[in-house]
Amino acid sequence: MDRDEERAEEPVRNRENEAMSGLRWRIIASIVLGTAWLIFVILYLAFWSQGFDLFQNLAILISSLLALGAALAVYWVSYGLQFARRAW
Numbered sequence: 505m506d507r508d509e510e511r512a513e514e515p516v517r518n519r520e521n522e523a524m525s526g527l528r529w530r531i532i533a534s535i536v537l538g539t540a541w542l543i544f545v546i547l548y549l550a551f552w553s554q555g556f557d558l559f560q561n562l563a564i565l566i567s568s569l570l571a572l573g574a575a576l577a578v579y580w581v582s583y584g585l586q587f588a589r590r591a592w
Contacts, residue, residue, distance in 0.1 A: 526583055526586070527583065530579045530580060530583055533576075533579055534576055534579070534580075537572055537575060537576060538572070541568065541569070541572045544568060545565060545568070548564070548565075549561075
């Protein structure tokens with residue numbers, strides 16, 4: 505392989521490394537946020553839920569789950585849009 509071919513492949517490799525780096529931190533963020541949400545639910549149910557009735561507790565848990573889903577959706581949609589931009 506001569507130098508011209510090596511130079512032509514470098515941008516492709518850099519884009520692949522950038523894509524994998526973006527994928528890596530999104531996976532880590534998903535795991536960390538999911539674990540943090542489970543810890544929140546356990547602590548909430550153990551210590552703070554006694555002052556609320558069942559429907560209020562359900563509303564808090566559902567709203568926290570929706571907030572988690574919204575945060576994860578922002579991470580993953582931005583990752584997917586990177587590939588959509590490249591396809592154009």
